Amino acid sequence: MSREMRIIWLHDRLSSNDPASMNEYTGKFGISSRQARRDFKYMRANLGAPLKYSHTSREYFYSEAYRLPSLFEDSMKSQTKSENLVSSIFLKAINRKKAVKVVFRGGNELFFSPACFDERQERFCGVQEDGELLFVRSDEVDKVKITSRKYIEEPMLWNKLFPRGAKFSEAHFDLEKDFRVYHFFHFGDLVMFLASNKEARITGPEDIVEKLKEITASLLKTLGA
Secondary structure: OOHHHHHHHHHHHHHOOOOEEHHHHHHHHOOOHHHHHHHHHHHHHHHOOOEEEEOOOOEEEEOOOOOOOHHHHHHHHHHHHHHHHHHHHHHHHHHHOOOEEEEEOOOOEEEEEEEEEOOOOOEEEEEEOOOOEEEEEHHHEEEEEEOOOOOOOOOOOOOEEOOOOOOOEEEEEEEOOOEEEEEEOOHHHHHHHHHHOOOEEEEEOHHHHHHHHHHHHHHHHHHOO
16 A cells, blocks of 8 residues: 555544554554655654654654645545556456556556455556466556466466465476466465366475475375275
8 A cells, every 4th residue: 555545544543632653543544653654654754643652652643633734635536547457357357367568657567467456455566478466556557458478377376365464475387288387376276276176286395395205195084085
């Protein structure tokens, strides 16, 4: 989530006389305390916010009534609309299994096959044309459009919601001499993929193969086989 969106959240919170701690702020947005302090410094220096810190309660609060500058609010409305549009295009591309062309705000551009998203539908995961896993945040994107480029499928990620802190892994497959690398964040999805694709033979990495063997042995023991 962008700095502006974080500031809006904090402003609404503090304007309701509901102080917020550093841990709560960093935890909610998944940012470091250093980044949070930069946000607070920006609010004080650039927006004139009467943001204070209580060493007793270890919380941030407004020392007096305060309203965000109108130019900031207008800018936020425009940015929010833009980010919502980007997210909607990503979601449409996932649903239709279409690759997109992404132009980032820094000017870089690439083709991307989005596969899954976070709970806020602001962060998207998929693969680039070289098969490398990529995460894209909607607030990083200047322009995005659906293309006719080949969509690179990720069957264990497709149209799934990934939780905060999810750890993504890869598995190597031999699909009747068609060698593929697919990604997953939940081991159960790998098990289900193998169960529903009888022709798929997993070839690595070794730790993934060993874990599957352990699960298989445990199941056979439970079933008395």
